[in-house]
Amino acid sequence: FLQGFRRDAHPMAVLTGLVGALSAFYHDSTDITNPHHRHVSAIRLIAKLPTLVAMAYKYFIGQPYIYPQNDLSYTGNFLRMMFATPCEDYKVNEVVERALDRIFILHADHEQNASTSTVRLCGSSGTNPFAAIAAGVACLWGPAHGGANEACLQMLEELQANGGVAKVGEFMEKVKDKNSGVRLMGFGHRVYKNYDPRAKLMQETCKEVLTALGLQDDPLFKLAMELERIALEDQYFVDRKLYPNVDFYSGIVQRAIGIPTSMFTAIFALARTVGWIAQWDEMLSDPEYKIGRPRQLYTGAAPRDIK
Template sequence: MSERGAGFVPGLEGVVAAETRLSHVDGAAGELTVAGFPVEELANRATFEEVVYLLWHDALPDAGQLADLREALARRRALPRATLDLLRAAASEGTPPMDALRMAAGTASLRAGDASADGDAAYEEALAVVACLPTIVAAYRLLLDGEEPVDPDPELGHAANYLYMLGGGVPGDGSVRALEAYLATVADHGLNASTFAARVIVSTGSDLVSAVVGALGALKGPLHGGAPGPALDVVFEIGEARRAEPVLREKLGRGERLMGFGHRVYKVRDPRADVLATAAELLYATDGDAALYGLALEVEKTAVALLEEHKPGRNLQTNVEFYTALLLHGLGLPTELFTPTFAVGRVAGWTAHCFEQTERGRLIRPQSEYVGERDRRWLPIEER
């Protein structure tokens, strides 16, 4: 019999480690509630700034509050010279974008040095880190391509600015609306790995910027935030609809996982996939490659059918990764920016969880169960 007690739960699966008003994931029903709103209700209407305000204040902003938040973020988007110098050095070494983002995010503390209007240092840090993340990602992308970063436009909102700073000029309304839907959809999702990491760090009394840097480290792991790119790679590999079934059948026969399908929590279709499917349909109808969109739909249909054939009863449906890849590709983002762009949206949730955890004032300090040797005796080195 194992020495492990009944209290040990690998991966903490099913263990409740926090109370939160921010979001609720119902995997059995396929529902995601964000601050009281079904994700479908929120993502199809809200701007990113409205989602940030909602998560931080538990209410939708009025016109004045929204204008104040937009102005506060706009004043903090430009990067300090030290941040740009760091990004230039990283680009010269060909550092992957998520590593560059993790390193540069810590410099948000340089922008958070001045106290906010109400003297709340954590709120100032949150404004600084939310504002600078898209600027960091966009600037680094251009530096990798040997181009100079584009300064943020104070007249543009958060989503529009991100697309603008990527070097494509002022984006159209359709592209902005698609990105708004994406950022709102991924803003928060229960106590996932990166959110838990942020809450653990801030529970120690550490600062909010450090918590976000820790969350970025967790998000970088392929088991958490690194899968949207491969989901699209399969579509490109297939190339044409008639190849979908033989290619996917061969992959399943080799025991490969089909990226973009199935989810650890959702036992039915991922509700975020439905939101992003709608956003992708609207985007590709006006600004995207209609042939690619049609191919992706055929791949999705074939994959779901084959997964049911190979793994009956598992109900492996399309997840958020599949339509994330399709949507972000349609917006002109390269695959290496998919996970950094996820972070641009998820930082709204990370910062909100930090506020919530700080209010609790409780150090997160779980126990471990010792399974090692006991009663060992020290041996001098000549006797080992």
């Protein structure tokens, strides 16, 4: 099935298709009124996502797929499927495994974000679980949702190409200038106005991973740390309570592990599947659940005479 996609298809395009297509293969778990079916499909989705994400990646880079290995942990198995090749096995590094595990846990659920609401609304029609989760993957794909850590790394790469640490001061002036349209990606949060509690944990993990992999001196990481230092002291950021968010660090950690930016959103989807499916199941278990139906208020022109 996977081989029907173009080689240059974005991994998220492939993943959206693969997740939806699971409904064509698992007819024995799509009766959404049956709690056992719901449980089985939840396990299938959570168990298969790492394999599908790794397959989408291997297909994209033109390498053979690596099959899952049952004696590894959930995260260790995923790392191996991503990075082993038929001619070289991947030895799971414990620090890296713990870091990615933390990324998975921190991204598992986050109340009514856009993709979770999408899964609930889609699932409320009574569609099968694979179709509902595919809707969540599609929603997450958008840059305003799942793409923030990718945007953050792109910003760091551009800044590095334009002079790196020496130009941080100049860049910060642009960020503070309302007319420039430039924002410091990875800073600020719509809900967390004091500190994103997930960011504190990711900051710790980030330092652990960089040290374990001997990357403390990598210019891009040095640049990120310098941006963090300046922003935390700068009055503009202090006054507006703009702190680094989880995406600032998770992008850096994933890059250190060797995950390309084009895979960040797919990895986010893998982690968020746990929250999506839990929310979907919770909704369907409620005896009072009904199809979701947001209303629309018309605010356009009043009746006009068109004669």
